[in-house]
Amino acid sequence: MLIRIDSRVHFSRVILFMFLMAGCAILAPLAGAEEFVVQSDQVETIYPLWVEEGETIRFSVSGSWSMYHPKWAAVNWKGHTSFKKINGYHLGALMGAVGAEDPFPVDDGLEYKSPVSGRLILYPNRGTYKHHKTTGSITVTVRGGKRVTEAEAERLMGWDIALLDTAREVPYMSDGEKDVVLFVNKARHDPPLFAELYVKQRVSKWAAARECYGQMRSMKPLPILQPSLALWKAARDHAKDLGKGGKTGHVGTDGSDLSQRIKRYGTWKSGISENCSYGFDDPLAIMLQLLIDDGVPSRGHRMNILAPGMRYIGTSIQPHAKYYSNCVQDFAVSIDEK
DSSP: OOOOOOTTSOHHHHHHHHHHHHHHHHHGGGTTOEEEEEETTOOSEEEEEEEOTTOEEEEEEEEEEESSTTTSOOBOTTOOTTSOEETTEETTOEEEEETTSOOEEOOTTOEEEOSSOEEEEEEEOOTTOTTSOOEEEEEEEEESSEEOOHHHHHHHHTOOHHHHOTTTTOSSSOHHHHHHHHHHHHHHHOHHHHIIIIIGGGTTTOHHHHHHHHHHHTOOOOOOOEEOHHHHHHHHHHHHHHHHHTOOSSSOTTSOOHHHHHHTTEEEEEEEEEEEEESOOSHHHHHHHHHHOTTOTTOHHHHHHTOTTOOEEEEEEEEETTTEEEEEEEEEEEEEEO
């Protein structure tokens, strides 16, 4: 393009015009980029951006936050570098992940080639310091990937959400509790797919994960579970009881066992079981802790999740005085609500 400049035009206007033209060239690559805001107090959050296996995404990052407000000054996305590392990274470091792949620290200018297909996850690394007051946010611009809806993302991963998301419309569960039920149903409905998407990336860390992966890869589909109000109430009571006293185990502080807690709200038949998880409030983290079952020789939690005869589930996530958070899952073959 030929630009003719009249000698009578003021020089500053020429410079401004040239700057604006250059700005157009600079801004052009931003077309198609997605911008997300990560809050200082948020948990692992899935964003509506699908990344294909082998695709490279590029990050631009700005902003600041503090993980211990107001005692600690705000820092950038690299976190509080003068404090000890949590989960292998600095407290407050901006973390990313694709699908169920291992997390990575997000830095300004980072180019990340994804080893798997899945949605982008972003969050501040807070570890067990989630009880501290925080402030601030980080703005993340991502080039690459494609924006998708929740339904599109699940379809791309191979899930029939209309069939599996049995608890989504019940009024008594939180969104996190509903997500736990969804993950349980995914594991039961298509164990090989669940193993590929969520367990495979962890086989190098734990022998229990390798064992879980091998078991699920050879399994056939199991019946999906329906939500039960009676089981949810029993799970809620126990999770609150454990959390308040900082306790663990399957016996309540009043001496109650699982059967007694369920009988307060319904009548069970043929079989019941219970799982308790500690330290996590993220639904996928809860699910993987129980399913991989590292450190439990009997793999009892995994057996409960994948028990062929179970048909109903209630799950509750509550605060925990010692371990930050705890989740209780109650299962039943048959349950009659009171």
